Amino acid sequence: MADLALAQALDPEAAVAGRRRLMARVLIYGILGLFALVYIVPLLVVVMNSFRDQPEIARNGLISLPQSFGLDAWWSAWDSYCIGGNCEGMKRYFFNSLWMTIPATLISTMLGAMNGYVLSKWRFRGSEILFTCMLLGVFMPGQISLMPWAFILGKLGLSNSVVGLVVVHCVQGLSFTTLFCRNYYISVPDDLIKAARIDGAGFWRIFWKIILPLSPPILIVTVIWQFTGIWNEYLFGVVFTSGSQQPITAALVALTAGGTTASAYDVMSAAVLIGALPPLLVYFLGGKYFVRGLTQGAIK
Amino acid sequence: MSTLTINDLRKSFGLVEVLKGINLEARTGEFIALVGPSGCGKSTLLAMIAGLETVTAGEIRIGGRLVNSVAPKDRDIAMVFQSYALYPTMTVRQNMLFGMESRGVPKDEQVAAIKRVAALLQIEPLLERKPGQLSGGQRQRVAMGRALVRDPKLFLFDEPLSNLDAKLRVDMRTEIKKLHHRVGKTTVYVTHDQVEAMTLASRIAVMHQGEVQQFDEPQTIYDRPANIFVAGFMGSPAMNFIPAELSTIDGSDAVSFPGHGGGLTTLKLHRSAPAGISGRRVILGIRPEHLSRNNPEVRGKEGLATLVAPVEVVEPTGAETMAVLRVGELEVVGRFTPDEAPRMGEDMIVSVDMTHACLFDPATQRLI
Amino acid sequence: MGLENYFSLWANRRWNVAYTNLFLFSGFYVLGSMAVGLLLAILIDQRVRAESVWRTIFLYPLAVSFIVTGTVWSWLYNPSSGIELLVRNLGWSNFSFALASDRQYAIYAVIITGVWQSSGFAMALFLAGLRSVDGDIIKAAQIDGASTFRTYRRVILPVIAPIFLAVAVVQIQFAIKTFDLVAALTRGGPGISTTFPAIYVYDLMFQRGQIGEGAAAAMMMLVALAVVLVPYSLFVVWRRRREGQNG
Numbered sequence A: 001m002a003d004l005a006l007a008q009a010l011d012p013e014a015a016v017a018g019r020r021r022l023m024a025r026v027l028i029y030g031i032l033g034l035f036a037l038v039y040i041v042p043l044l045v046v047v048m049n050s051f052r053d054q055p056e057i058a059r060n061g062l063i064s065l066p067q068s069f070g071l072d073a074w075w076s077a078w079d080s081y082c083i084g085g086n087c088e089g090m091k092r093y094f095f096n097s098l099w100m101t102i103p104a105t106l107i108s109t110m111l112g113a114m115n116g117y118v119l120s121k122w123r124f125r126g127s128e129i130l131f132t133c134m135l136l137g138v139f140m141p142g143q144i145s146l147m148p149w150a151f152i153l154g155k156l157g158l159s160n161s162v163v164g165l166v167v168v169h170c171v172q173g174l175s176f177t178t179l180f181c182r183n184y185y186i187s188v189p190d191d192l193i194k195a196a197r198i199d200g201a202g203f204w205r206i207f208w209k210i211i212l213p214l215s216p217p218i219l220i221v222t223v224i225w226q227f228t229g230i231w232n233e234y235l236f237g238v239v240f241t242s243g244s245q246q247p248i249t250a251a252l253v254a255l256t257a258g259g260t261t262a263s264a265y266d267v268m269s270a271a272v273l274i275g276a277l278p279p280l281l282v283y284f285l286g287g288k289y290f291v292r293g294l295t296q297g298a299i300k
Numbered sequence B: 001m002s003t004l005t006i007n008d009l010r011k012s013f014g015l016v017e018v019l020k021g022i023n024l025e026a027r028t029g030e031f032i033a034l035v036g037p038s039g040c041g042k043s044t045l046l047a048m049i050a051g052l053e054t055v056t057a058g059e060i061r062i063g064g065r066l067v068n069s070v071a072p073k074d075r076d077i078a079m080v081f082q083s084y085a086l087y088p089t090m091t092v093r094q095n096m097l098f099g100m101e102s103r104g105v106p107k108d109e110q111v112a113a114i115k116r117v118a119a120l121l122q123i124e125p126l127l128e129r130k131p132g133q134l135s136g137g138q139r140q141r142v143a144m145g146r147a148l149v150r151d152p153k154l155f156l157f158d159e160p161l162s163n164l165d166a167k168l169r170v171d172m173r174t175e176i177k178k179l180h181h182r183v184g185k186t187t188v189y190v191t192h193d194q195v196e197a198m199t200l201a202s203r204i205a206v207m208h209q210g211e212v213q214q215f216d217e218p219q220t221i222y223d224r225p226a227n228i229f230v231a232g233f234m235g236s237p238a239m240n241f242i243p244a245e246l247s248t249i250d251g252s253d254a255v256s257f258p259g260h261g262g263g264l265t266t267l268k269l270h271r272s273a274p275a276g277i278s279g280r281r282v283i284l285g286i287r288p289e290h291l292s293r294n295n296p297e298v299r300g301k302e303g304l305a306t307l308v309a310p311v312e313v314v315e316p317t318g319a320e321t322m323a324v325l326r327v328g329e330l331e332v333v334g335r336f337t338p339d340e341a342p343r344m345g346e347d348m349i350v351s352v353d354m355t356h357a358c359l360f361d362p363a364t365q366r367l368i
Numbered sequence C: 001m002g003l004e005n006y007f008s009l010w011a012n013r014r015w016n017v018a019y020t021n022l023f024l025f026s027g028f029y030v031l032g033s034m035a036v037g038l039l040l041a042i043l044i045d046q047r048v049r050a051e052s053v054w055r056t057i058f059l060y061p062l063a064v065s066f067i068v069t070g071t072v073w074s075w076l077y078n079p080s081s082g083i084e085l086l087v088r089n090l091g092w093s094n095f096s097f098a099l100a101s102d103r104q105y106a107i108y109a110v111i112i113t114g115v116w117q118s119s120g121f122a123m124a125l126f127l128a129g130l131r132s133v134d135g136d137i138i139k140a141a142q143i144d145g146a147s148t149f150r151t152y153r154r155v156i157l158p159v160i161a162p163i164f165l166a167v168a169v170v171q172i173q174f175a176i177k178t179f180d181l182v183a184a185l186t187r188g189g190p191g192i193s194t195t196f197p198a199i200y201v202y203d204l205m206f207q208r209g210q211i212g213e214g215a216a217a218a219m220m221m222l223v224a225l226a227v228v229l230v231p232y233s234l235f236v237v238w239r240r241r242r243e244g245q246n247g
């Protein structure tokens, strides 16, 4: 070790190379650190402001080190803050979102798995065309389907209801879940299905006993994708529901739109965090699968 | 009594006809090998026997029963796949149980069957493992085990050994042969390895472009190939084909073709050619092992003819030595024992064993 | 639904602002997030320590909604509470930063926020691409004496060229559909300066009840998507077929 250092000290070329390497490392970490700061600061600001009191925020601005600490803003945001004349805080909208997201996620994932199974393993005349149509659904902007959905929900008597949103999200999400599952099942060897057929297993038995046990990786990806997507969705929420039926994204916009009330940044920060927490939690717990979903959703 | 009968079976995918009128028949207990180059329709034929592909025309009978539209599970067959197709999420035991459970076989019978087959294939220690934890050879064994527990009428194998390395393949080949001997089930075995077909099968069907070129016992296929394709496909190195003309020498039939130094080489035929075709063009087929050095011991043996050929390449493999000889414009491969092996550049005097020579019609490609 | 809806749509000043914005936004947003994403991906690819921590930081904005991002950034852009106040408190008492409330520059506030939100996405795709490059060709380039920079520019990036296209297409598609971000960040204002097609459709249909013209605008969005996606999918199919023939 000492010999090596000596040799390096004596070898000017090695010394130069070593210094350049060090510089490069410093540069790499420097740039990464800078960007990380830009990415982290907004989150940090919101988190800190949710614990500061409003007078202090008004005095020092949003971006400054906290000098007070309190949980009042969180309680107020959850329980009693007034949004559009309704003083119940975010909890109602939080649960609206939850009762919309969980069933819609589970149903659309299950349906997607079955669609994917049929489209990859039981091809029939026209199944490719059907699949192409479903693909189009992935790219369709939500605006196109607003009017038809408004009509259908009206007919079903589900206008302005969380159940209506569940229906919309199940169907709208189907193209993505089908795409994910089909692309995954395509890589399951056909021989497996043939072997099972010779073994006497039928359509459903093959699905339950062979396909589903192979599916956890893709089901996790799909569930995470759907959960974050549906939770974060805004357009359908704001168009098809109003007042107490709105999901949390729509409520957040209503909350901050009514921001004339002297901008209660402490409470609004807490409210924003309440709205961001579930998907963030999912992201931190299942990050690997989240990223996999992103890359697969994009490249295919 | 035949277990499998196939009559004029056809299969088209869209406009492409993949199988063009196949006729096959397997007697009970027989081991049939289907060989042919890639894409000739072997797997398709097997899948149709299994019921995994629909029949376009013709009929398939298993045990006398017409099964054209019978579901795979009701055909009383078992199949071993090239990829093994073991269910990856199940243990070896569950893999073997799956088929019996699907069919509702009584529990005690299931247990007994697993015990019997696991002992037969010596896979008892593997029963609780998942396929991912097995080596290639072990997976192969389990795949056969899964087929065997069912005790079906007919076994189908689709290139079961082609994913194994060379040595293991030879071992498993022997094993399959022993197994068939012991179990005695009718078997259809797809392979593109002609050695496998020769060693295992009681009869071989050579397929090419969706047609069965020849269906016969291995030795017959080897000695009297029905046409040039079969002759070239079976045997390695392949049979040498020399365009020649029928002639006579010393009053008996012979073939002549351009040989060493531009002169005409004439070889006397062992069997006399059918009458009335003298002067006609033929293709002479000679297997590499029927060439040997012309030495005193073999001289005077019946049916030998000699020719002179320069040696161009010598490839020793240890047990034997291959050599490329020049005959006129052609290259002819010979297979020699190491002690009679030619040297590079030598003008070798070669004895040709004409008792095994084949003659083909250049127009129809068929054996004369 | 008649053609007059389309005529009145294209005659409308607000629609003109909307699609001009869309072009501006698409250009900067796509290039910006790809540039940042590529830079971050390459830096992370230099065998940095705690790689997953960096990745987690750059990707978390994708997990939260545009509504949350837009709301928070609107506070940061707000002169009386956000960045301007911070800088003034630091001593530059006449510093001015009112990006989001300036008609001319508000669109750039949207662009910056959009890039912030989604360059992590580009990074994830680029990183996956960089990791998929055959290690042997990189070694070969090193043995050939190429510098790191040259290795990337001449060897690695050309190999992952298809990913650039894929990222660009996905981002353009996001841009065309942009709605939530603007709704939370600027609500299309100040005035109509940050109106986007999607915002306009929503306004026509649900605020002003002009269903016909709203549908016409929605169809135009669909056309824009088709203009991007149809050639791209044809290209992908063509390339796959060509690879299929070669393989």
Ligand SMILES: Nc1ncnc2c1ncn2[C@@H]1O[C@H](COP(=O)(O)OP(=O)(O)OP(=O)(O)O)[C@@H](O)[C@H]1O
Pocket: B013, B018, B036, B037, B038, B039, B040, B041, B042, B043, B044, B045, B192
């Ligand atoms: N589902 C299908 N649709 C269209 N063509 C097919 C289909 N399955 C097989 N073919 C075609 O049928 C022909 C025979 O295929 P098959 O798989 O039976 O060949 P094989 O003899 O088993 O070849 P290998 O030795 O490579 O396994 C091939 O030309 C193949 O392209």
Ligand SMILES: [Mg+2]
Pocket: B042, B043, B044
């Ligand atoms: Mg095959």
